[in-house]
Amino acid sequence: MKTWLKKNKYLVGAIGFGMIAIFCFFFANLNQKEEFTREAKTLLSSGLEEAKKPKKQVETKTSKTNSSQPEAVTGAEIPVAPEETALPTGVALSEGERPTVETLQEAQKDFEQVKDDILGTIRIASIGLEMPILEGDSFEKMLYGACTVLPKQTMGKGNYTLAAHNAGVDGLMFSSLGNVAVGETITLKDRSGHVYNYKVKEQRHVNMTDTSILNLTRKPTLTLITCDQATKTDGRIVVIAEMV
Template identity: 35%
Template sequence: MSRRQRKLKETKNKVNIRLTLGIIFLIAAICLLLVKPLKSHLLNENISEYESNKSKILSNASKNAKKEKKNISKGDYNFDKVERLNLQTVVNAKNKVDFDNASGAIAIPEINLSLPIFDALNNYNLAYGAGTMKENQVMGSGNYALAGHNYPDSPKILFSPLVKINQGNVIYLTDFSFIYIYNTLSITTIKPTQVDVINDTDGVTELTLITCNNDGSLRHMVKATYSGKIPVSEASQDMKNAFGYDFN
């Protein structure tokens, strides 16, 4: 092969490599553009499925609430293990979440928020609902703290609506035996390192809700004061409607 032929071949190979790399980068760019809308679609689909089957799901969870729950390790309360919602987690959550293990539910009628509550901070569970932030939390006692995802691309799902909550808004929790009533006291922004906000304070019964801001650099925190509890058998229809469940 002559020198000129070798040079032409080398040039052709370089062109082919550049073309191949260009196609790879183009495909990667298209995939990145598609990930966010696909994740939003799947999240909305998952939540819609929960909403459609809410009565059955909460009924089963209610029956299991009095049974002995599986052991949850301290590692399940490790905040550093909580991941931002990614596509793989959203896809896998559909088959990984056991709604029968829900320990309760939260409802905030003014912002149309209604979600199951799971013990601990399992990433799959957090794709569907809220998670308790400390071991052995009891509704209506101490500082009951919950974490949930904020997903600005789907502002109506998970804890995203919390950015619209106002002082005085009523927040309901239920363990399926009672409905616990809290009133929103404050809405503030804190640093991720300010974990002491979920600690109990002597003589104070409160609720703390935590979610990320839009870019994940800070945390939105809602504090609410405890007003009392009522047996589900005596709850008003409005209270039941807030959960989307009749507690029969």
């Protein structure tokens, strides 16, 4: 063995340096991911602050903040009109590109430009997520929060569908959506103070061309969509919940 080591000392040395380099790379990436995870909760703070302002306060500086308790809305209290059961047509889940954490951080510095599009907030306690909801589902809009997929959506009615980026960092955007289990609660709150609680009924993995998840429903439903990985992909993770 000693003779072999002596003859192959350069090979052994190269292997040793290679192993050290691999470990250094692994721990550097691990530390970076942990740092991003710690920052995830504060990254969306500016948007959340704006999203939690009552609508009247946003529309006029002279309005007083609404101090009343949020009004909870249940599925039984929200009737669905017959026309809301019609199926949407021509809607596709875009493949698009994936944002980097740095891109998301940069966008949050300029939340002012999308504040008029804020509809409320979404909270998923089981994965430590709370983020703004915005109207519209463009790539740029989704840098700021979860966005409505279909036009003229109303919280608490039909199939309220939201999409957000998978940034590959736990707790940031919808990166941890795959960890949301059946039976858990998801809470939406609009800017008028109404609270909508949904119970998760199902999680699916679908292709981006599967638009059946966008079908409108008779019972108030919440559908959340994100990419199944943080790189370019045609797979989607879908969480479906019903109002309680």
